[in-house]
Amino acid sequence: MTTAPLHRLSALAVRDAVARGEVRASDVAEDVLGRIHGLDSKVRAFLRLDEDGARASAKAVDAKVAAKKPLGRLAGVTVAVKDVLCTRGVETTCASKILRGFVPPYDAHVVERLRAEDAILVGKTNLDEFAMGSSTENSAFHVTANPWDLSRVPGGSSGGSAAAIAADFAHLALGTDTGGSIRQPAALCGMTGLKPTYGRVSRYGLIAFASSLDQIGPMTGDVRDAALLLSVIAGRDARDSTSQPAPVPDYLASIEDGVKGFRLGVPREYFPESIQPAVRDRVRDAIDVYERLGAEIVDVSLPHTDYGIAAYYIVATSEASSNLARYDGVQYGIRADGARSLVEMTSRTRTQGFGPEVTRRILLGTYCLSSGYYDAYYLKGLRIRTLLRRDFDSAFAKVDAILCPTSPIPAFKIGEKVSDPLSMYLCDVFSVTANLAGIPGISIPCGFTAERLPVGLQVLGKPLGEETILRVARAYERETDWHLQRPPLD
Amino acid sequence: MIRDEEVRHIAHLARLELSEPDLARAARELGSILDYVKKLEAVDTADVEPEIHAVSISNVYRKDEPRPSLPRDEALAPAPSHDDKYFRVPKVIE
Numbered sequence: 001m002t003t004a005p006l007h008r009l010s011a012l013a014v015r016d017a018v019a020r021g022e023v024r025a026s027d028v029a030e031d032v033l034g035r036i037h038g039l040d041s042k043v044r045a046f047l048r049l050d051e052d053g054a055r056a057s058a059k060a061v062d063a064k065v066a067a068k069k070p071l072g073r074l075a076g077v078t079v080a081v082k083d084v085l086c087t088r089g090v091e092t093t094c095a096s097k098i099l100r101g102f103v104p105p106y107d108a109h110v111v112e113r114l115r116a117e118d119a120i121l122v123g124k125t126n127l128d129e130f131a132m133g134s135s136t137e138n139s140a141f142h143v144t145a146n147p148w149d150l151s152r153v154p155g156g157s158s159g160g161s162a163a164a165i166a167a168d169f170a171h172l173a174l175g176t177d178t179g180g181s182i183r184q185p186a187a188l189c190g191m192t193g194l195k196p197t198y199g200r201v202s203r204y205g206l207i208a209f210a211s212s213l214d215q216i217g218p219m220t221g222d223v224r225d226a227a228l229l230l231s232v233i234a235g236r237d238a239r240d241s242t243s244q245p246a247p248v249p250d251y252l253a254s255i256e257d258g259v260k261g262f263r264l265g266v267p268r269e270y271f272p273e274s275i276q277p278a279v280r281d282r283v284r285d286a287i288d289v290y291e292r293l294g295a296e297i298v299d300v301s302l303p304h305t306d307y308g309i310a311a312y313y314i315v316a317t318s319e320a321s322s323n324l325a326r327y328d329g330v331q332y333g334i335r336a337d338g339a340r341s342l343v344e345m346t347s348r349t350r351t352q353g354f355g356p357e358v359t360r361r362i363l364l365g366t367y368c369l370s371s372g373y374y375d376a377y378y379l380k381g382l383r384i385r386t387l388l389r390r391d392f393d394s395a396f397a398k399v400d401a402i403l404c405p406t407s408p409i410p411a412f413k414i415g416e417k418v419s420d421p422l423s424m425y426l427c428d429v430f431s432v433t434a435n436l437a438g439i440p441g442i443s444i445p446c447g448f449t450a451e452r453l454p455v456g457l458q459v460l461g462k463p464l465g466e467e468t469i470l471r472v473a474r475a476y477e478r479e480t481d482w483h484l485q486r487p488p489l490d
Numbered sequence: 491m492i493r494d495e496e497v498r499h500i501a502h503l504a505r506l507e508l509s510e511p512d513l514a515r516a517a518r519e520l521g522s523i524l525d526y527v528k529k530l531e532a533v534d535t536a537d538v539e540p541e542i543h544a545v546s547i548s549n550v551y552r553k554d555e556p557r558p559s560l561p562r563d564e565a566l567a568p569a570p571s572h573d574d575k576y577f578r579v580p581k582v583i584e
Contacts, residue, residue: 105564198545212543241550242543310527321504328505330577335570342582343505351507359506363497364520366504380530382540387533389544421519422526438544463545 006031008486011077011171011225018061018076025061025076029054029120032078036122036169039489044144045154045164047083049123050090054078057120064118072118073232079114080170082161083124084131085216086205087111094207095139096129098353099333108205109240110174110216110233117232122170125160129355130324131181131209133157134427137418138357145414146189147487148453152411155185161219162189167489172229173219178209179312180406180431182217183443187406187456190445192473192483193219194226197463198438199244201230202237210319211242213312213435222483223444223474227251230466244464251470259475260294265399269305270430275408282447282455283405289479290403290472298399302391305433307384309425312432314368314381321365327353360421389437396462401472405430406443406456430458440466444473445482454482492521 006014006028017023033051040046061075081087084094086104088111093099107115114121128138136144136159144159146152147166154163158175162185165173175182177195186193194217201216208214218229234248266287271280291297329335329349336348354362368377395402408429417424434441439460446457457476461469477483497517501508508516562575571578 102568105560105567198543199547238552242545242547244545304533307530307533310530313523314527325505329570330579332568333570339580342580345580347505347507350505354506360516360519362504362506363500363516364523366500367492367496367520367524370500370503377527379540380535382542383535383538384530384533385544386538386541387535389541422522425523436544 007035007168009171010222011074011220011228014077014171015073015075018065019071021065023076025058025065025120026055028076028078029058032122032170039167040169042145042150042489043147043163043167044142045125045160045167045169046080046123047093047095047126047141047160048091050121053090054120054122057118061118061120072116073228074114074117074119074172077119077172078122078170079119080122080125080161080164080173081111082127082158082173082175084127084176084207085111085174086207087121087124090124092124092207094130095127095141096353096355096358097140097334098327098349101334102332106205109202109237111205113233125158125164125173127160128157129358130207130320131157131176131178132320132357132361134180134184134424135417136160136185137414138355140355143414146411147489148190149411149451151413152453153188153414155188155407155411157181158219159185162186162191162193165189165191165219165221166487168486171221172225174216175219176206176214176216177435178213179316179435180428182219183431183441183456183458184407184427186219186443188411188454190454190482190485191219191221192223192226192442192444193217194230194442194466195434195440196230196234196466197244197440199242200234200440200464200466202235202240202243204237204239208323210316211323212319213316223442223470223477224252224255226442227255227470246464249467251467254467255470255474257471258293259290259472262295262401262472263298263399264290264295264472265298265300265395265402267300267302267305267395267402267404269302270404275405276410278449279405279408279410279455283403283457286446286457286476287403289476293475293479300395300399300402302395302433304384304387304391308388308433308436309429311381311384311388312428312436313364313425314377315385315436317361317365318368318378318381319365321362321369324358324362357421385436388433392437392439401465401469402460404458404460406458407431410449410453410455434460439463440469442469442473444477446476446480447482492517492524
């Protein structure tokens, strides 16, 4: 029996303690909800809580334990869900005014999977509106603070989920990653975040931003919890025809097997002059750890890296302009008053409902797809995407995984980049490439800057190479204690 | 660079109403992003196929069998305006 408070335990530890009857799921839920009530006024990670739902789930778990019924793999574990994933009966807004009041009539596939494994869903976390942003400042409702320094951003767009994990407001969280939205906030909050291979996790019930790039993934306090959560949510689902039929392994099975004999690539393009020196140094230190552990470090080149951001913002905004056409004030969300025609109703609803960044991206995407510009922008972006994918194919012919920084900079000040969209976009330079190429990536904490801001190490893998990157990430985590450190919140 | 007129046209296509100051600002911001994107012109892609998806995916078929769908009242419930059968919108045809 451990003496750590219940909110501080790993998901695996909670699950095992509940299964052994040492801890009641209801006590876990109360402890976590109590912590959220005590501290979320500082962090503001959540858009809304589902306390009744959480208590009911916990009670159901306790009843199963009492009746000695079989328990799910997440029995008694609390989970926070990014508010871009549909939850039946619980308002889902994408942090947008246009979806205010939308209560989905169904659960996303991943939410169904959580419930089927007896998890306790505590609430919906804040994000940049429609997952468009790198700081969570684009939320229409409020700004979320980085628990390590409340004057700084948590990253984005899954900033609420990352902050919730860093603040111990949930044992596990779900994020989504279109261009780095799981990995970058995980890095800026000193937590673990995994973007699976495109198609590894069903997107059914994920409100779409850019359909060829979006993936749902785990955000957790350590690598083993990420493996646990991925084992639960991965797999084929007939309702998402892009979900892949490959069998889902137990990601915990080989996680402790180490990196001896592995070839790990370090791409020179991911260490440009512009990277912050503290980030570069911490990542270089981590690479040295891998060398000590018996991995062979190999210099690799991903020559088209510098074109990633430009290609990404063309492809992602083009898809977004099409996906967001559905918000017309007819089927869900708000409707502008007083319009006399359908077109006027649609235009007014969209103008009132979308925030500045979403408006900007819809305009950019519409422009890239419009007559006369389609070839020069959209098709050009897709051709660059092919080149980026080939870069990774060539590198992975030589190495088992790639090591690099997740973000070129640590957490920045709230307000610092809001007036310059392009400078915000450039935060994603090391993360968009994995989405364009469809490959998996994980960010794990690898130290701090002098100002005690977390730095993230990114491990990239081959398509469906989640087992390998989890194993590589875990090998480093075992040697270090960054993942055990928490911000001084209380 | 992008002209105000072009932004006005794009905004209309996207069903967004921009005020004159918003329009000028959007033109400035889009202009700087499009200038940045111009760097792609330096890459010769004449012989490169565009990839819509990075992962090769083929058509997925299922049997065409009737099965229960979302009940109508649940599908209508989130709408800003509806009756017992349909979504309600302003009159389209006079």
